[in-house]
Amino acid sequence: MKPTLPETSPPEKPAERLEPWRKAVTLNDVARHVGVGTMTVSRALNKPEKVSTPLRAKILKAVEELGYVQNRFASGLASGTSRIIPVAIPTLLHPVYIPMLEGIYSVLAQHGYQIILGTTEYLVTVEEQLVNAFLGSSPDGLILSGVDHSAKTIKLLKRTCLPVVEVMDLTDRPIVMNVGFSHYEVGVAVARYLCQKGYQRIAYAGTLTEIDFRSVKRIAGFQQTLKDYGLQYHFIQRSNEPFSIGLGAKLLDGLLRQYPNVEAVFFANDDLAAGALFECCRRAIRVPDDLAIMGFNDQEIAGSIVPAVTSVATPRREIGRVAAQMLVKQLQGQPPPDLQLDLGFKIVERQSTAAGKVTSECDLVQ
Amino acid sequence: MKPTLPETSPPEKPAERLEPWRKAVTLNDVARHVGVGTMTVSRALNKPEKVSTPLRAKILKAVEELGYVQNRFASGLASGTSRIIPVAIPTLLHPVYIPMLEGIYSVLAQHGYQIILGTTEYLVTVEEQLVNAFLGSSPDGLILSGVDHSAKTIKLLKRTCLPVVEVMDLTDRPIVMNVGFSHYEVGVAVARYLCQKGYQRIAYAGTLTEIDFRSVKRIAGFQQTLKDYGLQYHFIQRSNEPFSIGLGAKLLDGLLRQYPNVEAVFFANDDLAAGALFECCRRAIRVPDDLAIMGFNDQEIAGSIVPAVTSVATPRREIGRVAAQMLVKQLQGQPPPDLQLDLGFKIVERQSTAAGKVTSECDLVQ
């Protein structure tokens, strides 16, 4: 993955339309066709109640006939509201952000907003450029993944005074709004869960463990809690390759090599956990008897695989939906009562760690 | 006598910015700050070679200081080119379209285009509305998934004379450009493959088998080929639930109930195949000895699961990249030599069907 992103000045040739480039139908065309003023057509489209029913019918008919499509640029320029919400996610390569995106889309589309998509590749510098590019389309609001941004990004956003929602994580100082859950607390909860299960030699395995702020926070909570439980050796198996099932096997391999008598591993996501599980299968390592495996995000594979993998259910789609709803409310002039929402998470216990005592289905945290 | 007005759609309140809404910095602000004309600033930003180096430096510094961000709306309005490419995919719920989206994004972002995202939910009517909305942002081009559209959509697109790329499927009559592979041929190839393996009682299992045009085509090729091989009974197991691993188990269950002595199943995608495989595991059905399973798309899970699942590798990311590249070329005024590209597919043989004779790794088709 290379972090090349919307360059500010890629001076390409002027865009050329296909040959018989026909000018788009304008409001004026419709107005003349019906024999009314442009404002009347504009109103008929945007504020139907302000135009008499028969006239409106005639106008709508003409719109249909001529194939008129409102030019959002002109409309946006004139009215100062674009109905565009850019959304920045870390990457499209990791399936975890898709449900969130879907949640956002489902709400925003319903309210007539268009979303502009961008990825940060987990880099605040890329995010900075991205936000800059986003602001160029006079958005009505923004949704950013994560709460860690460059100072410049924050300054830029604060100055615009636009409603911004930061999602997937929590922060003390949200730019405006914030919906997510605490990754630190996930680390704490998982470590506590594994300790209470009686495991002593516990490891974490993941990718991008240095640049993905959220995984950094999970690791921090995880390590701190292990320390609190008196376990001194908290092994972190790292990799910088992109997430994938196959990588789970590699991580497991590296882990076993350096920490042969590990008892339980917390993987940074379920794909990795699944890959590790498949590898255990090949190596005849029994799960959970020889090795307990725990995943993160409660993706579908966690529950389907045999043995099913204990995971941390995170409300990704819900986060997207709630974030979009907050934004819409805000834009409708009804600021939501809470500018910050902690949607929490749950440990979903399954067979991959069920060797111990407790076997409750869920363990609500937060 | 004015009668009551039937509302068309509830127009929301005008979007309101957060309280101290500060007007954005404009070109003019920068120009005044530097003490030059607006055109000079505009040029310094867009056509750097047209402005003397010292002046440009001064201007860029002012831009930086004031935090100026070009208003793409105004720019688009004035220049007639927006650097926006809307992309329509069927759904965000199915992981298969994400790599394609990623491919598109990686290329377009590099060239400074922004993408507006929309989903059609596999419905041409929704696509029609979506395209309409898309056209409102004076896009420089469009990317649509699939080649089947409503007459109105086609008319609308043809009239705009915009470069459109239809992806993921092939058609005789592309609107402009077309990148994908033949789903009918996939059906043919899979049926032929299974027949040649010696299977006789062969079934297809999938979802949205009636409205997803691409799966309809695969089924058609599949059925026709089975018929050609003299196999009369081609069982199609259908469901309308969204794709998921869990659904694979359900489909398998229904299938076995109605067609107990089935020998081989072609699933509409690898998630379904994986779900079926897990179910086989639970029921102690041996794969491939009792039942051969084949997937589609060659998602990562197909190769990782045990036993690994034979699948059809489809160049999804590549399709996205190529489509975006064609579009960019077209917009740079260098129309690509071929307006249609068949990127083909491969059958990747793995253990889930390896009972037969052939064990070649790949089988290039088309």
Place this chain on the structure above:
DNA sequence: CCATAATATGGTAGCGCTATCTTTCACTTT
């Protein structure tokens, strides 16, 4: 040293739309 051509900058007119104000006119009200 002036004609001639570059080159560098500024001025102006919209792009298509909506906010805002103004006009028109049917219908009340007194």
Place this chain on the structure above:
DNA sequence: AAAGTGAAAGATAGCGCTACCATATTATGG
């Protein structure tokens, strides 16, 4: 019947930017 009312439609002025053309400045040649 004159004045008042409010709804419906029109006229006008930009939104912030770039295309285009005009102008100022400097470079080149004879």
